[in-house]
Amino acid sequence: MSHNHIICDNVCFSYEKGSEVLHNISFSCGHDDAVGLIGANGVGKSTLMRILVGLEMGFTGEVTVGEIKVTKKTLPRIREKIGYVFQDSDNQLFMPTVYDDIAFAPRNYGLPPDQVDERVQHALDLVGIDYLRNKHTYKMSGGEKKMASIATILAMTPDVILMDEPSIALDPKNRRRLINILNELDHIKIIASHDLDMILETCSRVILMSGGRIIKDAPTREVLTDRELLEANGLELPFCLQGDPGEPRPFGHKH
Numbered sequence: 730m731s732h733n734h735i736i737c738d739n740v741c742f743s744y745e746k747g748s749e750v751l752h753n754i755s756f757s758c759g760h761d762d763a764v765g766l767i768g769a770n771g772v773g774k775s776t777l778m779r780i781l782v783g784l785e786m787g788f789t790g791e792v793t794v795g796e797i798k799v800t801k802k803t804l805p806r807i808r809e810k811i812g813y814v815f816q817d818s819d820n821q822l823f824m825p826t827v828y829d830d831i832a833f834a835p836r837n838y839g840l841p842p843d844q845v846d847e848r849v850q851h852a853l854d855l856v857g858i859d860y861l862r863n864k865h866t867y868k869m870s871g872g873e874k875k876m877a878s879i880a881t882i883l884a885m886t887p888d889v890i891l892m893d894e895p896s897i898a899l900d901p902k903n904r905r906r907l908i909n910i911l912n913e914l915d916h917i918k919i920i921a922s923h924d925l926d927m928i929l930e931t932c933s934r935v936i937l938m939s940g941g942r943i944i945k946d947a948p949t950r951e952v953l954t955d956r957e958l959l960e961a962n963g964l965e966l967p968f969c970l971q972g973d974p975g976e977p978r979p980f981g982h983k984h
C-alpha cells in the first residue's frame with residue numbers, strides 16, 4: 730500500500746500579524762492525484778504551496794506529507810519527498826551551471842558520480858535542454874530557467890511534485906513538452922497556474938481559491954466549464970472552451 734498523500738487540516742497563516750492570508754484550508758490528496766490550484770492574483774496559491782514544502786512555518790493547523798507531519802524537525806525529510814518548482818526560477822537555481830543544479834539532489838543523496846551523471850542526463854533529455862548543460866544559470870532566458878528548474882526536480886525522483894506556474898515563460902513547444910512530462914508522471918501533483926488550458930489537460934481535479942479560502946474542490950471539468958463560478962472569482966473559462974472569439978478588435982481603437 731502506498732503511503733503517499735498530502736493532508737492539509739484547517740491551516741491558517743499570516744505573514745503579518747492581524748492579516749490572515751490563508752483561512753481554514755483543508756483538503757487531502759492521495760496516490761497519483763493531479764490537482765490544479767487556481768485563483769486570481771494574491772489569493773494565496775503560492776503561500777499554500779510554500780507551506781506544504783515547509784518554507785513558511787508559522788501556520789496553525791496540520792500538514793502531513795506522506796506519513797510525515799510538517800514541523801521544523803522533519804523539514805529535511807519533507808524536502809526530500811517533495812519536488813518543488815518555484816514561481817520565480819531565480820529562487821530555484823543556485824549552482825553555477827545547469828548541470829550542477831540538476832546534479833545537486835542526486836549528489837546529496839550520496840549517489841556515485843556515474844549514477845549522478847545518468848540521472849542528470851535523463852532529466853536534461855526529458856526536458857530537452859541538453860544544449861544548456863554547461864550554461865551559467867544567471868545567463869539564461871526566463872523560459873530556459875523554467876525548463877532547467879523543472880529538470881532539477883525530475884532528477885530528484887520525489888514522491889510528490891508541486892509546481893507553481895510551471896508554464897509561465899514557456900514557448901508553445903516547451904509548454905507542450907511540459908504537459909507531456911506532467912501527464913507521464915504518476916506522482917501526486919499539485920500545479921498552481923493561471924494557464925487553465927494546461928490545467929484542463931493535466932489535472933483530474935481542481936481546487937479554486939479566493940481570498941485565502943477554498944471555494945470549490947471538484948473534478949476539473951466541473952470547475953473549468955463553470956463560467957459563472959470562474960468569473961465570480963476573477964477568472965475566465967479556459968481559451969479552448971471560450972468558443973469563437975469573433976472578430977479581433979484592432980489595437981488602440983476603442984470604437
Ligand SMILES: Nc1ncnc2c1ncn2[C@@H]1O[C@H](COP(=O)(O)OP(=O)(O)OP(=O)(O)O)[C@@H](O)[C@H]1O
Pocket residue numbers: 744745750768769770771772773774775776777816
Ligand atoms: N512575503 C510576504 N509578506 C507579506 N505578504 C505577502 C508575502 N508574500 C505574499 N504576501 C501576500 O499574501 C497574499 C497571497 O500571496 P500569494 O503569493 O500566495 O498569492 P498567489 O495566489 O500565489 O498569487 P499570484 O497568482 O499572483 O501568484 C497576497 O495578498 C500577498 O500580497
Ligand SMILES: [Mg+2]
Pocket residue numbers: 774775776816893
Ligand atoms: Mg503565486
